[in-house]
Amino acid sequence: MYLKALVLYLLIWIAAAAYQPQPRINKQLKSAKGFGSSVIFPITGNVYPKGYYHVTINIGQPPKPYFLDIDTGSDLTWLQCDAPCTKCTPAPHGLYKPQRNLITCQDPICASLHGPGNYHCPAPQEQCDYQVDYADEGSSMGVLVKDAFPFKFTNGSVVAPKLAFGCGYNQEVQDSAHLPYTDGVLGLGIGKSSILAQLRDMGLTQNVVGHCLSGQGGGFLFFGDDFLPDSGIVWKPMLSRSKYYSLGTSEIQFGGQATNIKGLPIVFDSGSTYTYFTSQAYNAVVSLIKRDLNGKQLKDATDDKSLPVCWKGSKPFKSIRDAVSYFKPLVLNFTDAKNVHFQLRPESYLIVTVHGNVCLGILDGGEVGLGNINVIGDISLQDKLVIYDNERQQIGWAPANCNRLPKS
Numbered sequence: 001m002y003l004k005a006l007v008l009y010l011l012i013w014i015a016a017a018a019y020q021p022q023p024r025i026n027k028q029l030k031s032a033k034g035f036g037s038s039v040i041f042p043i044t045g046n047v048y049p050k051g052y053y054h055v056t057i058n059i060g061q062p063p064k065p066y067f068l069d070i071d072t073g074s075d076l077t078w079l080q081c082d083a084p085c086t087k088c089t090p091a092p093h094g095l096y097k098p099q100r101n102l103i104t105c106q107d108p109i110c111a112s113l114h115g116p117g118n119y120h121c122p123a124p125q126e127q128c129d130y131q132v133d134y135a136d137e138g139s140s141m142g143v144l145v146k147d148a149f150p151f152k153f154t155n156g157s158v159v160a161p162k163l164a165f166g167c168g169y170n171q172e173v174q175d176s177a178h179l180p181y182t183d184g185v186l187g188l189g190i191g192k193s194s195i196l197a198q199l200r201d202m203g204l205t206q207n208v209v210g211h212c213l214s215g216q217g218g219g220f221l222f223f224g225d226d227f228l229p230d231s232g233i234v235w236k237p238m239l240s241r242s243k244y245y246s247l248g249t250s251e252i253q254f255g256g257q258a259t260n261i262k263g264l265p266i267v268f269d270s271g272s273t274y275t276y277f278t279s280q281a282y283n284a285v286v287s288l289i290k291r292d293l294n295g296k297q298l299k300d301a302t303d304d305k306s307l308p309v310c311w312k313g314s315k316p317f318k319s320i321r322d323a324v325s326y327f328k329p330l331v332l333n334f335t336d337a338k339n340v341h342f343q344l345r346p347e348s349y350l351i352v353t354v355h356g357n358v359c360l361g362i363l364d365g366g367e368v369g370l371g372n373i374n375v376i377g378d379i380s381l382q383d384k385l386v387i388y389d390n391e392r393q394q395i396g397w398a399p400a401n402c403n404r405l406p407k408s
């Protein structure tokens with residue numbers, strides 16, 4: 001299982017003396033013609049057994065395809081890179097070979113990646129080193145480079161902007177037995193270094209990203225706002241001054257009843273396979289579910305190590321559909337917005353394992369150091385259109401069929 005999201009620290013040590021913030025031209029661009037163009041990508045992957053969803057992105061001149069793990073919990077896109085690679089994991093398309101296209105430490109992207117206080121650029125022509133550390137103890141270290149990303153836009157044009165990304169030559173993974181078989185990570189977070197912000201600054205798309213992860217595997221991802229349905233989206237303002245896609249605090253309802261689980265800060269993160277609650281909320285939810293299973297035909301399956309909490313039925317479950325009737329829905333009610341709630345049907349918090357047991361896909365975030373944050377991961381984002389709108393600072397969702405690519 002992966003918890004890509006949440007860059008806990010972002011150290012860069014080269015960079016920065018005279019960093020001038022870029023003039024903000026975005027306001028005017030927004031209304032410019034042609035700016036509403038979007039790009040759409042089919043998604044591959046699933047929550048279980050793969051543990052991640054990825055897209056294929058073409059990069060370079062001539063372009064080559066790369067599988068990138070979709071991560072709305074971190075900003076930087078990076079590829080495993082032949083720089084030479086001191087620690088790489090198997091890459092489906094081989095290592096990316098950087099051209100002479102280094103980003104120097106005086107580039108504003110380098111500054112924004114490091115954040116104020118961590119930025120030093122003793123010599124302006126120095127390369128921009130980066131290190132990203134993920135909550136699952138995975139990490140990538142390397143240098144920032146720039147290369148062409150040919151995108152086919154909804155208006156029919158193919159444009160190949162040069163975007164900055166990480167050329168990673170030292171990767172750590174938390175579980176080498178279950179490697180994500182990708183060439184890198186597609187960082188879609190809120191920071192200025194994300195390729196979304198870069199496309200926006202170039203006037204190519206709005207800084208809006210959406211995904212639709214199918215419970216049957218696959219789905220689609222888009223940049224820009226051409227694929228939003230006209231109605232049916234529930235919007236929640238994002239918290240400002242957060243590093244993540246934060247939606248504010250919520251309380252939990254179980255089976256239509258209020259519970260005393262309240263005040264949970266919620267973050268959406270497609271780089272996390274499962275959903276993580278704070279230890280207190282996790283323990284409360286587990287005991288609610290267990291109490292509710294009393295007298296039903298499910299027994300603890302402690303021998304199934306797929307996830308920490310599993311149950312077996314009177315006969316092995318073939319699919320999630322066989323198991324959901326034993327469980328009740330959870331609802332996240334947002335406290336600072338009237339009538340804004342996020343439904344977690346049993347399909348959104350359970351998996352059926354290869355052993356035929358049903359397991360809880362909500363995990364204890366305290367055990368992985370998430371502290372007070374509750375991370376809503378892929379399992380709970382499935383079969384919904386989820387939109388992160390950085391233009392209007394809001395996050396939206398709607399039930400959706402993610403098996404078919406929409407038309408713009």
Ligand SMILES: *[C@@H]1O[C@H](CO)[C@@H](O)[C@H](O)[C@H]1NC(C)=O
Nearest residue numbers: 034037153155157159204205
């Ligand atoms: C299509 O959209 C792209 C990205 O916004 C833009 O660069 C290009 O000029 C547009 N093409 C036409 C024909 O409008």
Ligand SMILES: *[C@@H]1O[C@H](CO)[C@@H](O)[C@H](O)[C@H]1NC(C)=O
Nearest residue numbers: 253258331332333339340341
């Ligand atoms: C929470 O959301 C549900 C809808 O699923 C609604 O019926 C209920 O009144 C809400 N509870 C609170 C406390 O807002």
